[in-house]
Amino acid sequence: MTEIRATTASRLPRAVPAVATLPPSGLAGLNPEWSSLAEVAESENAAVTHGWHVLDNGPQLDALGVIPVGTILCVHGNPTWSYLWRGLLASATDAAASGAPAWRVIAIDQLDMGFSERTAGFRPLARRVRDLGDLTDALDLAGPVVTLGHDWGGVVSLGWAVDHPELLAGVMLLNTAVHQPVNDAIPAPLRLALGRGILGPATVATPAFLATTLALAHPPLSSEVKRGYRAPYLTSARRGGIGGFVADIPVALAHESRPELDRIAEAVRSLAVPTLLLWGPRDPIFSDRYLDDLVERMPHARVHRFEGAGHLLAEDADYAAAALLWLGDAVAPALVSSSRSRNGDLGTLDQRMGASPSPLTAVSGLLAGDAVAPAPLVETVSATRAAWEAAATHPLWHYLDELRGSDETALVDMLPTPRTVSWRLLSRRVRQIGAGLVHIGVRPGDRVSLLVPPSADLTAVLYACVRIGAIVVVADAGLGLAGLTRAVRGARPDFVIGAAPGLMAARALGWPGRKISVAGFPAPMARLLSVEHTLAELISLGQARLSAGDDLPPEPAPSDPAAVLFTSGSTGPAKGVVYTHGQLSAVSNALFLQYGVGVGTGLVAGFAPFALLGPALGARSVTPDMDVTAPKTLTASAVAAAVAAIDATVVFLSPAALVNVVATAAALTSDDHAALAGVQRFLSAGAPISESLLAQAAALMPQATAHTPYGMTEGLLMADITLEGIRAAAGSAARPQTADAAVHEDGSVLLANPVGGVCVGASTQTTLIRISALDASGASVGELSEQPDVTGEIVVSAPHVKDHYDRLWLTERASRRGAVPGERWHRTGDVGHLDSAGRLWVEGRLPHVLVTADGVVTPVGPEQRIETLPEVSRAAFVGVGPIGTQQRVAVIETVPPARRVHRASEPLAAAVRAMVGSPVAAVLVVPGLPTDIRHNSKIDRSRLSRWATGILSGGRWVKP
Numbered sequence: 012m013t014e015i016r017a018t019t020a021s022r023l024p025r026a027v028p029a030v031a032t033l034p035p036s037g038l039a040g041l042n043p044e045w046s047s048l049a050e051v052a053e054s055e056n057a058a059v060t061h062g063w064h065v066l067d068n069g070p071q072l073d074a075l076g077v078i079p080v081g082t083i084l085c086v087h088g089n090p091t092w093s094y095l096w097r098g099l100l101a102s103a104t105d106a107a108a109s110g111a112p113a114w115r116v117i118a119i120d121q122l123d124m125g126f127s128e129r130t131a132g133f134r135p136l137a138r139r140v141r142d143l144g145d146l147t148d149a150l151d152l153a154g155p156v157v158t159l160g161h162d163w164g165g166v167v168s169l170g171w172a173v174d175h176p177e178l179l180a181g182v183m184l185l186n187t188a189v190h191q192p193v194n195d196a197i198p199a200p201l202r203l204a205l206g207r208g209i210l211g212p213a214t215v216a217t218p219a220f221l222a223t224t225l226a227l228a229h230p231p232l233s234s235e236v237k238r239g240y241r242a243p244y245l246t247s248a249r250r251g252g253i254g255g256f257v258a259d260i261p262v263a264l265a266h267e268s269r270p271e272l273d274r275i276a277e278a279v280r281s282l283a284v285p286t287l288l289l290w291g292p293r294d295p296i297f298s299d300r301y302l303d304d305l306v307e308r309m310p311h312a313r314v315h316r317f318e319g320a321g322h323l324l325a326e327d328a329d330y331a332a333a334a335l336l337w338l339g340d341a342v343a344p345a346l347v348s349s350s351r352s353r354n355g356d357l358g359t360l361d362q363r364m365g366a367s368p369s370p371l372t373a374v375s376g377l378l379a380g381d382a383v384a385p386a387p388l389v390e391t392v393s394a395t396r397a398a399w400e401a402a403a404t405h406p407l408w409h410y411l412d413e414l415r416g417s418d419e420t421a422l423v424d425m426l427p428t429p430r431t432v433s434w435r436l437l438s439r440r441v442r443q444i445g446a447g448l449v450h451i452g453v454r455p456g457d458r459v460s461l462l463v464p465p466s467a468d469l470t471a472v473l474y475a476c477v478r479i480g481a482i483v484v485v486a487d488a489g490l491g492l493a494g495l496t497r498a499v500r501g502a503r504p505d506f507v508i509g510a511a512p513g514l515m516a517a518r519a520l521g522w523p524g525r526k527i528s529v530a531g532f533p534a535p536m537a538r539l540l541s542v543e544h545t546l547a548e549l550i551s552l553g554q555a556r557l558s559a560g561d562d563l564p565p566e567p568a569p570s571d572p573a574a575v576l577f578t579s580g581s582t583g584p585a586k587g588v589v590y591t592h593g594q595l596s597a598v599s600n601a602l603f604l605q606y607g608v609g610v611g612t613g614l615v616a617g618f619a620p621f622a623l624l625g626p627a628l629g630a631r632s633v634t635p636d637m638d639v640t641a642p643k644t645l646t647a648s649a650v651a652a653a654v655a656a657i658d659a660t661v662v663f664l665s666p667a668a669l670v671n672v673v674a675t676a677a678a679l680t681s682d683d684h685a686a687l688a689g690v691q692r693f694l695s696a697g698a699p700i701s702e703s704l705l706a707q708a709a710a711l712m713p714q715a716t717a718h719t720p721y722g723m724t725e726g727l728l729m730a731d732i733t734l735e736g737i738r739a740a741a742g743s744a745a746r747p748q749t750a751d752a753a754v755h756e757d758g759s760v761l762l763a764n765p766v767g768g769v770c771v772g773a774s775t776q777t778t779l780i781r782i783s784a785l786d787a788s789g790a791s792v793g794e795l796s797e798q799p800d801v802t803g804e805i806v807v808s809a810p811h812v813k814d815h816y817d818r819l820w821l822t823e824r825a826s827r828r829g830a831v832p833g834e835r836w837h838r839t840g841d842v843g844h845l846d847s848a849g850r851l852w853v854e855g856r857l858p859h860v861l862v863t864a865d866g867v868v869t870p871v872g873p874e875q876r877i878e879t880l881p882e883v884s885r886a887a888f889v890g891v892g893p894i895g896t897q898q899r900v901a902v903i904e905t906v907p908p909a910r911r912v913h914r915a916s917e918p919l920a921a922a923v924r925a926m927v928g929s930p931v932a933a934v935l936v937v938p939g940l941p942t943d944i945r946h947n948s949k950i951d952r953s954r955l956s957r958w959a960t961g962i963l964s965g966g967r968w969v970k971p
Contacts, residue, residue, distance in 0.1 A: 134259075614660075912970055
């Protein structure tokens with residue numbers, strides 16, 4: 012670490028005292044009724060008083076006639092002021108007015124900041140913690156209190172929290188740090204501000220520090236909001252506190268605020284109250300390493316990272332809705348009894364505490380109030396759960412132990428030349444690598460990011476990690492470099508095991524974790540990539556450890572986390588999905604029960620996750636010769652070669668890979684055809700697949716039953732249908748051609764008689780599928796139901812559904828909304844319906860539902876009908892305009908492909924409109940529709956909607 016001398020107030024311009032004042036009128040979002048001034052005596056010397064400016068919605072709550080269940084004490088950081096919390100004051104007041112639990116919000120301006128008094132003195136951390144205590148004493152603040160802090164105000168709020176345990180009911184923090192390791196460099200912007208000769212000019216003499224902070228918002232702040240933040244700091248005489256805060260950063264051990272920071276950092280470990288950490292990962296000041304530190308100190312905390320948000324999280328995301336939602340879940344219920352004692356109207360309070368969703372829950376349409384599962388569903392779940400528990404499952408390494416003496420093939424590497432690995436060798440390597448990892452310091456619960464292409468090395472490393480209790484982080488290269496960077500940084504691995512491309516990317520982009528290489532490098536390159544060990548060294552170290560009599564650590568429990576698997580990112584930033592050991596074992600059990608994949612099965616997996624499950628099933632497995640980042644590179648010959656290499660009986664390919672396999676089928680030799688004839692089951696999943704494509708692929712494997720499973724990263728096998736089943740579904744009673752509205756029992760207007768969709772079959776043996784019906788606004792509000800022909804969000808439950816999302820508390824809460832108490836259900840975000848035969852039809856994604864003036868429209872049905880036109884190869888159906896009055900727009904790829912973006916010809920547009928059967932505002936032709944990177948087949952309708960909006964609003968006719 013570059014030594015930076017402790018900074019003191021002597022390096023700042025001389026401060027000028029000034030009394031506390033009220034803010035000027037007209038500041039955007041700031042209600043003048045919240046502002047008041049308080050004169051507060053110092054606890055150490057009552058003769059010394061200071062004027063404080065405070066925002067407080069208490070008078071408004073009094074006017075509403077409501078009694079708050081508690082107080083939220085908000086403390087800003089540097090260089091902001093209580094203006095930072097205006098959104099929470101407004102949201103909390105509105106929520107109370109709507110009948111939700113009432114929270115008093117007190118947001119203070121720290122002394123020398125905002126519109127509080129300029130004291131002309133230097134106020135180190137310990138003094139600021141006492142200042143806050145003096146203020147709350149003067150306000151006669153009674154519990155329960157929940158603190159909320161940001162930046163340096165987070166530390167001050169925590170200092171107050173640990174000093175007032177008798178009042179404390181909870182803790183909330185936005186981006187902050189409570190500990191700065193002596194050996195770690197402080198964030199670069201702060202290092203710059205602390206530089207000699209820079210501190211005073213950057214923070215006090217000029218508004219540079221303030222301007223730089225305001226520039227950290229995503230998206231940029233409006234001029235009105237910037238004016239609000241600048242209002243207290245218009246002159247250098249008003250900015251002394253900004254410099255004082257920077258000067259108080261305890262960089263060195265000798266800094267006078269270091270003991271207080273250390274005291275608070277250690278004391279928070281004893282805080283047992285509910286805790287919420289809301290984080291903006293695009294923060295150049297408080298990176299995720301500070302979040303890691305907070306989580307380590309408060310492991311019970313709920314955490315949500317708002318991807319795309321940064322240091323000014325309060326401006327970047329709806330933190331207020333998240334905070335109030337969490338308070339309603341975690342804090343308010345525990346305060347009912349104490350609130351009752353202060354409120355004579357018990358019935359009214361009970362009604363408020365149990366009130367249905369208020370505006371504060373509208374973080375998204377998915378965060379409405381929990382629905383109560385009907386009794387028949389509870390009974391069905393109970394019966395099914397008993398069957399699940401009776402099903403035998405094994406830990407992932409079961410067959411590695413059972414077959415460790417076998418020379419039969421476990422897996423085959425196809426690159427660069429075929430290489431066969433026996434069960435004996437694989438089992439030995441897993442144990443050696445596991446012991447080697449333990450030797451270099453990998454412990455149970457440590458996260459290990461695997462940046463290794465599908466191979467024998469990846470398989471051995473993955474099973475070694477899970478066997479010793481490390482948590483593997485799998486974010487495949489199909490996410491693209493930007494997506495992979497977000498995933499790895501968000502997962503915060505302790506170790507990274509990678510091949511050369513992954514390690515070079517890790518070096519260039521600053522990915523965290525100690526580095527281990529699967530191959531050797533020359534010493535200079537190894538140093539450049541920060542490689543500490545190689546896979547060969549781990550094997551040698553592990554073998555020495557085992558030979559010395561040391562064994563592997565005890566086996567992890569089924570409830571221990573085993574993996575963080577990242578979603579494809581096809582509908583937004585990729586999410587980390589956490590699986591326990593028991594849940595991953597249940598995935599392998601589901602594959603065995605559904606398809607008979609087990610000992611003796613040869614599995615060709617053109618999708619890496621299924622290749623990695625081969626050893627867990629006792630199956631021999633192989634990944635065909637392909638670029639895993641580009642599924643369309645897979646050829647029919649490569650599939651045949653992989654089948655022949657292991658006498659495969661099961662083949663799994665993605666739809667995108669399947670397109671090129673069919674397209675290159677003419678290159679198959681007689682030997683290739685003979686190999687493919689031995690396949691018994693063929694699976695394709697990951698995105699919708701047409702009957703014709705599945706049929707063409709099935710023709711290459713004439714003895715195989717063709718299946719298309721339905722699932723997602725959060726639940727890999729939820730439903731299944733065969734080619735024959737697809738044909739039977741298509742030949743069943745004709746679907747209605749218009750969508751009708753129906754009134755549900757709860758009064759919601761629901762979309763009934765759905766039009767079209769992709770039939771993905773019935774639920775698998777260990778899965779339950781229900782529908783949460785859509786209302787007229789496109790929100791999934793219905794109770795979980797098996798009612799046929801009602802469109803809604805698809806909700807699933809199975810023993811192999813994910814445990815939770817990693818550091819995405821809001822997303823996890825939304826995904827479980829309406830679940831049966833005590834059961835694990837997952838809202839998929841997919842929209843569809845069940846038919847009278849119990850088959851599931853997928854009609855699109857919830858974010859892609861159109862809400863027009865005529866009602867709710869799902870996109871897949873119109874797309875299917877458009878694609879029946881001979882001039883159309885592929886179509887997307889999107890909405891343009893405000894929700895409720897969206898216009899329908901069709902975006903199509905043509906045959907032959909177009910070279911440029913343009914409006915469809917009048918005859919083609921008329922044909923499209925005739926197939927849709929409802930008004931279509933525009934038909935646009937593009938050379939290619941945007942799809943996700945991993946599957947190359949999921950159309951990004953959200954992106955298309957934004958693009959079409961720009962085009963139709965007079966923007967440039969560029970490719971989407």
